[in-house]
Amino acid sequence: MTDDEKAPEQPPETEAESPTGLTRRQFFGTTASSAVVGAGLAAGSWPLSSSPARAAEGKQDAHVAPGELDTYYGFWSAGQSGELRIMGVPSMRELLRIPVFNWDGATGWGITNESRKILYEGLTPAGKRRADKQGGVLRNGDTHHPHLSLTEGSYDGRYCFINDKANSRVARIRLDIMKTDKIVQIPNAQAVHGVRPQKHPKTGYLFCNCEFMIPQPNDGRDMDSPDKYQTVFAGVDSDTMEVKWQVLVDGNLDNTNCDYKGRYAFSTCYNSENAAHLAGMMRKDRDHVVVFDIPRIEEAVKKGRYKTIGDSDVPVVDGTKGSDLTMYIPVPKGPHGINTTPDGKYFVANGKLSPTVTVVEIDKLDAYFRGAMKNPREAVVAEPELGLGPLHTTYDGRGNAYTTLFIDSRIAKWNIQEAIEAFQGGDTNPIKQKLDVHYQPGHNNATLAETKDADGKWLVSLQKFSKDRFLNVGPLKPENDQLIDISGDKMRIVHDGPTFSEPHDCVMARADQVNPRKIWSRDDPWFDDIKAQAKADGISDLTKANKVVRDGNQVRVYMTSSAPNYHITELRVQEGDEVTVALTNVDNIEDLTHGFTLTNFDVAMEISPQQTSSVTFTADEPGVHWYYCQWFCHALHMEMRGRMIVEKA
């Protein structure tokens, strides 16, 4: 039987098939409210909820009227753009971009002293050497996996974490101010891919998969012996963003997840062959999932059962096959995503090169680590065949799973319990529906599905290709993020959203679970460094200071602004001075952001209400240099500017 034969009948998926005479895009465009959906169905013979014999589609209204607010925050990675994006769901409106590993001219990320410190201080020695060669920053990032901090399995609104595959870093974003506040580069690693915050009792560790295998240490040895390359799984303390320990493993590491009890993390491996080339990586029919026993790893570190590698002092324990710290579960072929069910009972590893997903019962892992289970495959409780290219699975909290099928361009909805029964020999077909998506989905995620509060309302499917879905913008096309109503028995696509390169993954939290501040607090530790410097310069309150301090050839300018004025509009320095401008926005009105752009100096920064930002540059060009406010803040915004006068040395 083919997968298609197994799947229940589906609504028409091509534009020509619509019985209403509308193209499908027009149809959904006119059915923004649930009342119209009902009318449309009654009028035509669209084979959906109008027939009592068929499963009903959800009827949620995805339209968020002008002035109305979304019910979920979405956190979208931005792939090669290196940032994090905040979306409103279900409107799919982009609300904010948060620079993380990229350079950003709007906010001055990579330019201000505050951001440059964050971008630099967590780098490895090799990372610092590279940054030093190019002005103190690494310039690009490749974000894949945003995940929010949890307390006892629920979102707690503290942090978002995100990986950088390109330069092997992970970052923490403070959700109260929506700014990146810590970045750490993982030693002994190339390409940090899967990351996942511990769910219980609270985050806790941030678990990090280092994808590529390399010689350990990577100092010129073993370069022509790929069979000796190894990679590590890393535990990062999310409170300090320090790497606490690493685990050497067999094979590579792709995606990772963890349980709801605080004991296990688990990662997929697609290169158990230790191959350096594609054909070799595909040789075996089974790769594996490696399970990490976190308390045992901590114990091993405590007892000194570790080594260090190269110039890193991070303890590295041995988790290769035969170790008592890990368990290797063979799964078919090249598994990719790994997703824990919201009830905490199972994880699902997605086959990618196998049409199957593998369901593992988490409670059964204990038996293996106790020594009571010899064959790790005994922990597998189901392995349904879903279609071609299963990559990632998400959940509705009602016992159903939704798996993206990359090659089929579909999402398969299937029932976990029925898949388990079928695995035990029952004749149930666990597949409930297959839905065409456009095109080639990677991750999908449902609202709150990475927490125990999965609510089964909305599913977002992130497509790698948009092809013909939008106006042609040339050879580089947007991705296509589709919003799907999963509140009914059948999935229904309600929105196409183009996105710039390339959201791999997203998570969604209820709006009440994320509570950012409206303006900055002057007590924020963000300002600690500049406050300390100001104090040394005799300034106790930056909101009252308009003062220029000369210290040799260093000049520190403390300035305030309130719409539409800078309170220093004429600044005299000498050619060659190293100038630091610390600017405080004393407006305390919500949304009244100012900025500071020094023309022809490549200097720009944001100052939102009650924020201080600082920047340091060399006044190397004599003459008159205007600085201006680049955020339109007032009717006299154009006039909000001043002169830096650089006198010839």
Ligand code: K7E
């Ligand atoms: Cu599947 Cu990097 Cu999460 Cu992309 S990974 S799809």
Ligand code: CUA
């Ligand atoms: Cu201040 Cu524009």
